[in-house]
Amino acid sequence: MSSEALSSTDYIKHHLQNWTFGKHPDGTWGFAHSAAEAKEMGFMAIHVDTMFWSISLGLLFLWLFRRAAKKADAGVPSGVVNFAEWIVEFIDSSVRGSFTAKNSLVAPLSLTIFVWIFLMNLMDLVPVDWLPQLAALIGSNLFGMDPHHVYFKVVPSTDPNATFGMAFAVFFLVLYYSIRIKGIGGFTGELTLQPFQAKNPLIQALFIPINFVLEFVSLISKPISLSLRLFGNMYAGEMIFILIALMFSAGIGMGIFGGLLQLGWAIFHILIITLQAFIFMTLTIVYLDMAHHEH
């Protein structure tokens, strides 16, 4: 499927490279023309494709649901309203099931997480070469770029920046509500005074650093596991799609076999993308619930 000049390794690497805009080491800003250039940019760079697709999909979600919200009334729902209400009710019942405190932020947060992640994951089902090839065509014909240097990664959730970005936002909310509900003292106490407790103050003082290490690790593991789980699943799924796509250039027999594999994997992937969106949402609810309660 890829250009003949590329080896399989190059093909895979090309597919896994984001379209990067950033600060070159010489101080000028511009697009990276290769993976090495993108790496040299370090932190002062932005993945244009990730941002573009995540924002587009987010806007699609908000537009769709805003339209439903405007149309929604107590009458008989139809079409998009019915669909939106179905999802909203699903999220609402999930939140009611896991979140026992009262907070008007959690339900819309969960809705945004679920639908947005689902849409971003859904991009995984678009055949891996379609949009990058289209971008390469546009890039080479309209802007005179080398098609091999047009990088276009269409699944934002395979970019750790996207998953970590969301997970950190959730983590900040967890910290914010932990401190707001329990106070700094309560939150610190939660971090240091358990799981090991002792009546003797001296032993208790000894336990504090141990407790802190344990609790801090468990606290830090929340955003990391949240984001890495989603990223890992999506990245692996994307990788398998790319590997399957490699078969298309290996003769007609392999091509047909690859087509069947792609179909099977895509059908299985429908489950994964929904499940990952749901898991991210559910864990967010659970973490926020924990932040609202002493435990």
Next chain:
Amino acid sequence: MNINLTLIGQTITFIVFVWFCMKFVWPPIMNALEERKKKIADGLAAAERGEHEMELARKRATEELHEAKQQAQEIINLAHKRAGEIVDEAKEQARTESERILAAANAEIEQEANRAREQLRKEVASLAVAGASKLIRKEIDEKANEALLKDLVAQL
């Protein structure tokens, strides 16, 4: 795979989306759902009330029907009674009328008979006188025996 500014960009995007969703998407849909829930509950309550009212109306209708039947029966009874009365009256009238006619007829018959009797009596008297005068032409003076004859006639 590099961690870079995208991380911050994504965080900001995420926060903006959540804010928008919380402000403009979630509340209207939830409100609509709540409103519909209330509307359905109201509708169900109204349906129940309607059913109850229908039950009442049915009961009332049955009662009214019963009453109407009773009234109709009363009217029929009255009509029957009145008919009987009318028949009785008619009978009574017919009876008196017939009695009157009978009495009138009797009186006429009596009268006729009396008249006939009178006639007969007169004729018999004159016949008797004529006969007797023929028999005893000379011996009996008509005038002298008139009283006797009258007596005879009266005895007839």
